[in-house]
Amino acid sequence: MSLFSSFFGRGNKTSAPVARDRLQILLAHERTGDGTESDLLSKLHAEILQVIKKHIPVDQDKVQVKLDRGNSVSMLEIDIEVPQLKSSDRP
Amino acid sequence: MAKVLVVTSGKGGVGKTTSTAALGAALAQTGQNVVVVDFDVGLRNLDLVMGAERRVVFDLINVIQGDAKLSQALIRDKRIETLSILPASQTRDKDALTAEGVAKVMQELREKFDWVICDSPAGIERGAQLAMYHADYAVVVTNPEVSSVRDSDRIIGMLDSTTERAKAGGKIEKYLLLTRYDPARAARGEMLRIEDVLEILSIPLLGIIPESEEVLRASNLGAPVTISSPDSPPARAYAEAARRLEGEKLEVTVPTERKGLFARLFKGRG
Numbered sequence: 001m002s003l004f005s006s007f008f009g010r011g012n013k014t015s016a017p018v019a020r021d022r023l024q025i026l027l028a029h030e031r032t033g034d035g036t037e038s039d040l041l042s043k044l045h046a047e048i049l050q051v052i053k054k055h056i057p058v059d060q061d062k063v064q065v066k067l068d069r070g071n072s073v074s075m076l077e078i079d080i081e082v083p084q085l086k087s088s089d090r091p
Numbered sequence: 092m093a094k095v096l097v098v099t100s101g102k103g104g105v106g107k108t109t110s111t112a113a114l115g116a117a118l119a120q121t122g123q124n125v126v127v128v129d130f131d132v133g134l135r136n137l138d139l140v141m142g143a144e145r146r147v148v149f150d151l152i153n154v155i156q157g158d159a160k161l162s163q164a165l166i167r168d169k170r171i172e173t174l175s176i177l178p179a180s181q182t183r184d185k186d187a188l189t190a191e192g193v194a195k196v197m198q199e200l201r202e203k204f205d206w207v208i209c210d211s212p213a214g215i216e217r218g219a220q221l222a223m224y225h226a227d228y229a230v231v232v233t234n235p236e237v238s239s240v241r242d243s244d245r246i247i248g249m250l251d252s253t254t255e256r257a258k259a260g261g262k263i264e265k266y267l268l269l270t271r272y273d274p275a276r277a278a279r280g281e282m283l284r285i286e287d288v289l290e291i292l293s294i295p296l297l298g299i300i301p302e303s304e305e306v307l308r309a310s311n312l313g314a315p316v317t318i319s320s321p322d323s324p325p326a327r328a329y330a331e332a333a334r335r336l337e338g339e340k341l342e343v344t345v346p347t348e349r350k351g352l353f354a355r356l357f358k359g360r361g
Binding site: 022025065069 | 139142144145146147148149153158159160162163181307308310311312313
């Protein structure tokens with residue numbers, strides 16, 4: 001949330017600017033094409049995992065993907081729980 | 092044992108998504124583990140009303156098609172830690188939602204949560220039917236207005252015939268949630284009376300949500316009204332409805348006209 005919206009967002013009558021900011025960010029991402037962004041994200045996710053799997057065993061359940069879409073940049077966060085490695089585990 | 096609840100109405104624009112968010116948050120605020128699931132494939136909005144729209148990575152269809160694990164698609168609410176959302180997909184392919192896929196996801200959700208709240212799309216087609224299919228409870232959202240009451244009647248008929256419980260010879264527990272109730276217009280006799288709606292639909296009343304600017308403010312901010320203004324009349328009405336869902340016997344409060352200080356002083360002198 002921008003400083004502007006967090007400052008005004010708490011007031012009682014001025015939720016409209018927050019609504020406008022939220023919609024602008026959301027629609028800017030949705031208009032880039034029909035699902036291309038989520039395709040890109042799942043591709044990135046899958047390929048990053050493949051690279052890591054080359055070196056260590058990864059449990060699908062221990063992978064968390066988080067996203068925060070922003071105005072000019074988005075943050076993609078991939079958390080992978082890496083098990084304690086023994087030398088025999090390496091593929 | 093998890094409880095699956097569908098929020099449905101037939102008619103669009105009566106407040107299903109708002110009510111899903113508010114009831115989900117209210118139940119989670121009492122410490123229950125709650126997930127709200129958006130079944131409106133192609134036109135998802137629950138994420139927006141919940142303020143999670145910037146955090147959607149995977150959705151219900153991704154889970155059904157095996158592209159993501161359920162745990163990866165669930166988004167944890169930042170304000171209430173026992174509240175999660177499972178977003179719908181924006182795909183135009185309505186067939187992506189399969190009966191088998193939904194059954195599998197619902198089974199997994201039942202294992203993880205105390206309450207699974209399904210936000211139904213408007214209409215009576217596939218999406219709406221899948222949203223209600225696994226339900227143990229149904230909240231029928233109705234406005235005190237003729238077309239909404241008629242559509243609710245239709246939906247009640249479907250709840251009694253096309254759901255898993257109905258097909259097994261059982262029954263879904265159905266409750267009426269009257270939304271956008273305007274006390275001023277009710278006082279002037281310009282709106283269907285509560286008793287009339289109840290008599291026509293003949294299902295128990297879960298709550299009456301007054302028409303309120305707080306509801307619009309909540310969706311502007313992306314927070315369920317029970318979080319954004321917990322002391323407002325609609326938030327209290329939702330919180331009470333949630334307590335009734337948990338089995339508490341509480342009398343339903345009928346919203347009354349809120350008079351300003353000036354009006355009250357004036358009346359006091361009369």
